[in-house]
Amino acid sequence: VQLQASGGGLVLPGGSLTLSCVVSGRTFSGGTVAWFRQAPEKERVFVAAIRENGATYYADSVKGRFTVSRGSARTTVSLRMNSLNTEDTAVYYCAARWPHTVLYRRANEYENWGQGTLVTVSS
Numbered sequence: 414v415q416l417q418a419s420g421g422g423l424v425l426p427g428g429s430l431t432l433s434c435v436v437s438g439r440t441f442s443g444g445t446v447a448w449f450r451q452a453p454e455k456e457r458v459f460v461a462a463i464r465e466n467g468a469t470y471y472a473d474s475v476k477g478r479f480t481v482s483r484g485s486a487r488t489t490v491s492l493r494m495n496s497l498n499t500e501d502t503a504v505y506y507c508a509a510r511w512p513h514t515v516l517y518r519r520a521n522e523y524e525n526w527g528q529g530t531l532v533t534v535s536s
Contacts, residue, residue, distance in 0.1 A: 414438040414525045418507045421530030424497055428534070432492040434507030434527055441465045441483070444511040446490040448481065449520055450503035450532075457506065459518040463490060470517065474500075497534045504529040 420432040434446060447462035461481040462470045469481050480493040490507065508523035516522045 414509065416507050416509060416525055416527035418505065418527035418530045421505060421532045423533045423535065425536055426498055426534055428497050429493070429495045430497065430532060431494070432505055432507075432530060432532070434490045434492075436488050436490065436509055439509075439511070441487045443513065444509055445513040445517055446483075446507060446509045447517060447523065448490075448492050448505055448507055450501075450505045451529075452503040455503075457520045459520070460505070461492060462517050464513050472518075494532070497532075499534050502532060502534045504531050506530075 415437045417435045424430050436446060443465055445462055445464050448460040449457045450460050451457040459472050460475055461479055463481045463483055471479060478496045482491050506529045507527040509525040510523045514522055
């Protein structure tokens with residue numbers, strides 16, 4: 414299984430950005446794709462996740478601002494980020510696991526990771 418994350422960049426506070434994660438080597442069936450982020454000198458934390466059945470989950474810090482979605486081919490998962498602020502600056506990683514687990518917010522529950530894409534929110 415391979416995951417390829419992309420879409421990071423520099424954005425002004427209040428701006429928007431969309432990240433994409435392409436999953437290859439395995440179908441989405443029964444699985445979960447999640448986004449985590451890691452700010453400098455901080456732990457990697459859960460951001461959002463989507464299950465194969467379409468259920469979505471969000472960290473409280475991004476609820477109402479971020480939207481995770483699946484592409485029609487079910488091989489791409491996107492993270493739309495609105496109203497970005499400086500605290501959203503981090504390297505964002507997509508991760509996948511099969512099957513879904515109630516522990517989906519824990520990074521160590523995921524065995525497949527993308528390479529990370531840097532999001533910088535700054536004026």
